[in-house]
Each structure stands twice: as structure tokens, then as C-alpha cells.
Amino acid sequence: MTYKFIDLFAGIGGFRQGFEANECECIFSSEIDAHAKEMYFENFGELPYGDITKIDETIIPNHDILLAGFPCQPFSIAGEKKGFEDTRGTLFFDIARILKDKKPKVIVLENVKHFKNHDEGKTIRVILETLYELGYTTNWEVLNAKDFGVPQNRERTIIVGSLNGVKFDFKKLRKSPQVTxxxxxxxxxxxxxxxxxxxxxxxxxxxxxxxxxxxxxxxxxxxxxxxxxxxxxxxxxxxxxxxxxxxxxxxxxxxxxxxxxxxxxxxxxxxxxxxxxxxxxxxxxxxxxxxxxxxxxxxxxxxxSVVVPMIKEIAKEVKSQILENDSEARIAPNSLFDIKIENSNNMIAS
Ligand SMILES: C[S@@+](CC[C@H](N)C(=O)[O-])C[C@H]1O[C@@H](n2cnc3c(N)ncnc32)[C@H](O)[C@@H]1O
CATH class of the missing domain: 3.90.120.10 (DNA Methylase, subunit A, domain 2)
Incomplete structure (x- = not known):
């Protein structure tokens, strides 16, 4: 089956290549940088929409997967936890409002290695709580490009969320022998x-x-x-x-x-x-x-950009673990408690 995805903060389409290689179809893209848009057009024959903050979510077509390697910004949390509302004014808010309206089955977010420490752990906490509030079961891990067949030591945080309660198992990603x-x-x-x-x-x-x-x-x-x-x-x-x-x-x-x-x-x-x-x-x-x-x-x-072979492997597992998983044995959705203390092998500040 062909799953439809949207490519946000698309850059030059690293995410797109990894998902297209797994028979997924891109139906919408957004990127603000003129040169990146030009390269995207040259390579995919599609000119991405511009600034995501200016795009009304209702014009975005329904999709199965939302992909976003978004810039990391601190949330200005006034006091009381407001979840979704706390994210206003940041680019993650634009992801969240699209999720709220479109409810894709899967989200894959990418960010820098030290994402979990950004703003003393507040950024990842607010993001995971917001995703929880929107109904997503999440898991995250820091992955290294060198384990996926390219000779680059590049560590990136990947967050995968599902609407069907499946907690993405990063250990199932197939690692490749190291190359030089x-x-x-x-x-x-x-x-x-x-x-x-x-x-x-x-x-x-x-x-x-x-x-x-x-x-x-x-x-x-x-x-x-x-x-x-x-x-x-x-x-x-x-x-x-x-x-x-x-x-x-x-x-x-x-x-x-x-x-x-x-x-x-x-x-x-x-x-x-x-x-x-x-x-x-x-x-x-x-x-x-x-x-x-x-x-x-x-x-x-x-x-x-993102490292294409790593995204390819993630796309393959997203399909088999989440989109094509119709077993009854799915684990229950995360509780908020799970999110805070147990994300893969990592701990985050709560
Ligand atoms: C870390 S890069 C992601 C690159 C992409 N994953 C790739 O494979 O090339 C973040 C991208 O977000 C874009 N961006 C930043 N603010 C944006 C906005 N408001 N609307 C759309 N794109 C934006 C930047 O220009 C940049 O290309």
C-alpha cells in the first residue's frame, strides 16, 4: 500500500528520498529558504510552499505521515502547564496545529543530538506532552549516521509518534557495517x-x-x-x-x-x-x-540535511511496525508518566 506523507521544513528533501524509497508518496511540502526550494524543485519537480507559519492547516491535504526536521526553539512557558497552548509562537506549534487538524497516523521528527538538553529539558518535555495531548504514543532515540552505511559521525534525535498506540522500537532498525x-x-x-x-x-x-x-x-x-x-x-x-x-x-x-x-x-x-x-x-x-x-x-x-540511508531505514520500520501493524497485541498508549521516565534507553528531565 502507498502511504501519503507531507514534508515540512523540507530543506533539499532528505526525508522525502528516504520515504519515497519505501513506496510512500509526498503530497505536500513546505520550506522557507529560496535556494533550498530551488534545489527541491530541480530534483523533485515540485516547488514547496513557503513559510509554514503562514499556511492555513486546512489547505494541507490529508496524509498518513508527517515528517519534520524543525529548528529547535525554547518555549516561553509562563507557569501553569498548558501543553498545546504552551507551544504558541514556535515552529513546533505549526506542527502541532497541523497534527490537531489532520491527525496523521505517524509523525517523524528530527532534531540535533542534544535536543533532550535544550532549555534544560523543557523543550522535549513540552513537545512530548503536546504530542500525548494530541493522542500520540511517542518514543525517541539518538541515532548515529555511521550505523547506517555512511562514514559520518552524525548523531541526531529522532522522535516517532503513532496514533494507534504502537511504541516505535528503535532496536529493530537494521544497522549496517561501518564504512570508511x-x-x-x-x-x-x-x-x-x-x-x-x-x-x-x-x-x-x-x-x-x-x-x-x-x-x-x-x-x-x-x-x-x-x-x-x-x-x-x-x-x-x-x-x-x-x-x-x-x-x-x-x-x-x-x-x-x-x-x-x-x-x-x-x-x-x-x-x-x-x-x-x-x-x-x-x-x-x-x-x-x-x-x-x-x-x-x-x-x-x-x-x-538528514542522512538518507538512516531515514530510509526508519521509513521501512515505520511502515512495518506502525502502518502495517494490525495486530490486536498493540501496547496501550503511553501514559504521561511513561513519557517522562521511559523513552527508549534515555531519561529526560521532567
Ligand atoms: C534542519 S533543516 C531540515 C532539512 C531537511 N530535513 C533536509 O533533509 O534537507 C530545517 C529547515 O527548515 C526550514 N525552515 C525554517 N523556518 C521555516 C519556516 N518558517 N517555514 C518553512 N521552513 C522553514 C529551513 O530553511 C531549513 O531548510
Missing amino acids: ISEILQEDGEFEYLDENEYTLIENPKKQPSGLIFCGYRNKNIRINGTRENTEHLSRVHKQPNRIYDSNGTHPTIASQESAGRYFVYHKDKARKLTIKECFRLMGFSDDFKMIGSKAKLYNRIGN
Whole structure:
């Protein structure tokens, strides 16, 4: 069966690709950024609606799944818990009012790793309480892209909610063997190599549990004042754009703020910058995805996106665990108490 979804805060359609790969159909999208909309149009032949705060929920078609990787904002809670009303003035409120009107069977929300700590835990609490108030049974987990077949250490919070009382089981997501940066690098191309005098390699670089192998650093912009001798390279003052990672490991998070694309890898005895195509590969985008506009904008777009293979796996499980689950043995909907103390393996501040 084909399930219909809406793609909110759509960016360049990372969510869309993952759900379309599971035979789901996109029937509405919204995105405010002009460049992202242009890229979305180039790739999907559909121009997303604009600012979600200006869209009346009644014009949105009925759908089975609501997808949203929304910006994180604090709620200004005056005192008394008002749930849904507490979310007014934030972009989550726009998600909530659509849910209230359309009652999709499933919601999938994506946010940053530290979402559970945002505003001392208040943000996630208000969101989960609001979803509960709207009838959704929720579960959430922090997932890492490196477990889904891309060599990037990118942790993101995923919240899944269902209307039929099924608590999404994140443990059923199929993990893939780890791959290394070298497996996604382009064989040929115009590469921006660093001269040997522009960087320093460190001795015996170690693979970290995240899979990263920090193996060197660019010589410029290194502030060594106040650091112990021979530990300069380990100092926190080394900004991420100065770091060089071995291609036999994973890559750190591609960040939306890094418009200059200063991602350096050490591969076949040379240090070079990743190409924009390689950055898209690190997010699991295929090479036929059309890239338009300036490099700076493309770096912003890809850093804001979701990792497609991870979303694909979530979409598959959303279908089998929630949408195609007509067993009588569904567990009862969450109580508010459950939400606060037991979300997957995590605790949240209540
Ligand atoms: C974290 S990104 C999500 C990217 C998307 N998941 C993807 O795969 O590319 C958040 C997106 O929300 C968009 N956005 C922010 N405010 C918005 C608004 N009021 N209406 C619609 N989109 C908005 C931003 O432009 C940005 O592209």
C-alpha cells in the first residue's frame, strides 16, 4: 500500500528520498529558504510552499505521515502547564496545529543530538506532552549516521509518534557495517590538496570509538599559547576546520554553518579538502542528485540535511511496525508518566 506523507521544513528533501524509497508518496511540502526550494524543485519537480507559519492547516491535504526536521526553539512557558497552548509562537506549534487538524497516523521528527538538553529539558518535555495531548504514543532515540552505511559521525534525535498506540522500537532498525571515508571518495576530480608545509601529521593517531581518526592539523590559525608542549594538536583551541581526518576512519558531522567547506582528509599520503560531491555522499545522497547555486549555499544545504540511508531505514520500520501493524497485541498508549521516565534507553528531565 502507498502511504501519503507531507514534508515540512523540507530543506533539499532528505526525508522525502528516504520515504519515497519505501513506496510512500509526498503530497505536500513546505520550506522557507529560496535556494533550498530551488534545489527541491530541480530534483523533485515540485516547488514547496513557503513559510509554514503562514499556511492555513486546512489547505494541507490529508496524509498518513508527517515528517519534520524543525529548528529547535525554547518555549516561553509562563507557569501553569498548558501543553498545546504552551507551544504558541514556535515552529513546533505549526506542527502541532497541523497534527490537531489532520491527525496523521505517524509523525517523524528530527532534531540535533542534544535536543533532550535544550532549555534544560523543557523543550522535549513540552513537545512530548503536546504530542500525548494530541493522542500520540511517542518514543525517541539518538541515532548515529555511521550505523547506517555512511562514514559520518552524525548523531541526531529522532522522535516517532503513532496514533494507534504502537511504541516505535528503535532496536529493530537494521544497522549496517561501518564504512570508511575512503569508500566514498572520488577517484578523479579537481582536488584542493594542501602543500606539505601547510599541515602537520601527528604520531600514532588513534581510532576513536566514534570511528574518527584525527591524524593531523593545518598549521595556520593554531593558537598554542597556554597549551602544554607537544599537546598543542590535542588542544581544544584547534578549531574543527583545522583538523585533518584519516580516510580509513569516519568523518565528523558536516555542519550547516561551515559555508567554506573546510573538511580535510588524509588519503593516499596526501591531505586534501573534500569535494562538495563527497560531502553529499557523506549524507547518503546519490551522485545524480542535482546541485545548483554557489558552493557556500550547497554546503549550508547539505549540512542541514538528514542522512538518507538512516531515514530510509526508519521509513521501512515505520511502515512495518506502525502502518502495517494490525495486530490486536498493540501496547496501550503511553501514559504521561511513561513519557517522562521511559523513552527508549534515555531519561529526560521532567
Ligand atoms: C534542519 S533543516 C531540515 C532539512 C531537511 N530535513 C533536509 O533533509 O534537507 C530545517 C529547515 O527548515 C526550514 N525552515 C525554517 N523556518 C521555516 C519556516 N518558517 N517555514 C518553512 N521552513 C522553514 C529551513 O530553511 C531549513 O531548510
